[in-house]
Amino acid sequence: KKNTRGPCRQLKTAKVTRVTNSRISIGYDERHRAAPTAELHSSLAHDIGHVVRTHCPMQWKSWRVMPDEIKAEVRGQLSANYNLEDLDEESLTYVNRLFAERYKQWKSDLHHHFQAYDDPQVALQEGCPKELEGREDSWEWLCAHFQAPEFANKAQVNKGNRKKKTLLHHSGSRPFSYRMDARRREGSKFPEIGVFGDVYVRPGNELAESLHTTMVERSQLVLQESASQLPPETPIESVAPPQDAGFQILTETLDQTLGRRPGTYCRGMGNARRREPRPRSSVQSSHQVTALTAHMVTLENK
Numbered sequence: 001k002k003n004t005r006g007p008c009r010q011l012k013t014a015k016v017t018r019v020t021n022s023r024i025s026i027g028y029d030e031r032h033r034a035a036p037t038a039e040l041h042s043s044l045a046h047d048i049g050h051v052v053r054t055h056c057p058m059q060w061k062s063w064r065v066m067p068d069e070i071k072a073e074v075r076g077q078l079s080a081n082y083n084l085e086d087l088d089e090e091s092l093t094y095v096n097r098l099f100a101e102r103y104k105q106w107k108s109d110l111h112h113h114f115q116a117y118d119d120p121q122v123a124l125q126e127g128c129p130k131e132l133e134g135r136e137d138s139w140e141w142l143c144a145h146f147q148a149p150e151f152a153n154k155a156q157v158n159k160g161n162r163k164k165k166t167l168l169h170h171s172g173s174r175p176f177s178y179r180m181d182a183r184r185r186e187g188s189k190f191p192e193i194g195v196f197g198d199v200y201v202r203p204g205n206e207l208a209e210s211l212h213t214t215m216v217e218r219s220q221l222v223l224q225e226s227a228s229q230l231p232p233e234t235p236i237e238s239v240a241p242p243q244d245a246g247f248q249i250l251t252e253t254l255d256q257t258l259g260r261r262p263g264t265y266c267r268g269m270g271n272a273r274r275r276e277p278r279p280r281s282s283v284q285s286s287h288q289v290t291a292l293t294a295h296m297v298t299l300e301n302k
Helices: 011-020 038-055 067-078 089-115 120-126 136-147 149-164 178-187 192-199 207-227 245-258 282-302
Strands: none
Touching: 038 067, 038 089, 038 178, 067 089, 089 136, 120 136, 136 149, 178 192, 192 207, 192 245, 207 245
16 A cells, blocks of 8 residues: 555644644745745645545535635634634635645545446445545535536546646645745755756656756856856855856746746746746846856757
């Protein structure tokens, strides 16, 4: 059997609140679009998953369309360990986003459970998961929902789209920005490229391996080019690449191979970075990196 993490039951969080004798405050960091620390984000996400599995009625297509009074009741299950009073708008939006993600994931898990039965009627009568015992009305609603033409057609389209995906990340629910911070603390000059290697490169994934190798080679050429403008005795460890060099190399490499995605989304960055207007200093830096990458492509072709 594959080793997987067991269900979260908020036990770790409950221990923290007992030891500190206070509930955990939910902060929000704009840079991460999440909690200020990876640890707080992970514990909150896991605890919300537990609340959704054990307390949330599964009788709506999504968390977004669920009535506000039901949402408030479900969110209230967190209040034993988290301080939910006076959440500002950004923090509440963040918490709702986590609930929406966990609701969607749990509904997907239940759909897979439903599909394990050849006969929908047998699934309805005998297949109610233990997590929904005592809440059989949710299972009845789900069984009908899973058979509705609108859901069945959408599920088939989504399945086809997943098969078309060229890059699959293995980062779980942790935002890439936390991983980027960890790389910077380790002294990485190109944290974006390091994180790409961490979350996309896996044995047998030749495309991700090839893209990462290209990024690493280009980053070394950028460093060498930057070093050539410094005194000869400057050690390579002391050479600082242009600002945003890693981001530029990553996005240009992926755009050249896979094509640029429309809008502000940056493939390979998760939600850690978006394409958006930047101050003039960043624009100058971008031009500098673009010039360096153009030069290094010339070197590659020689």
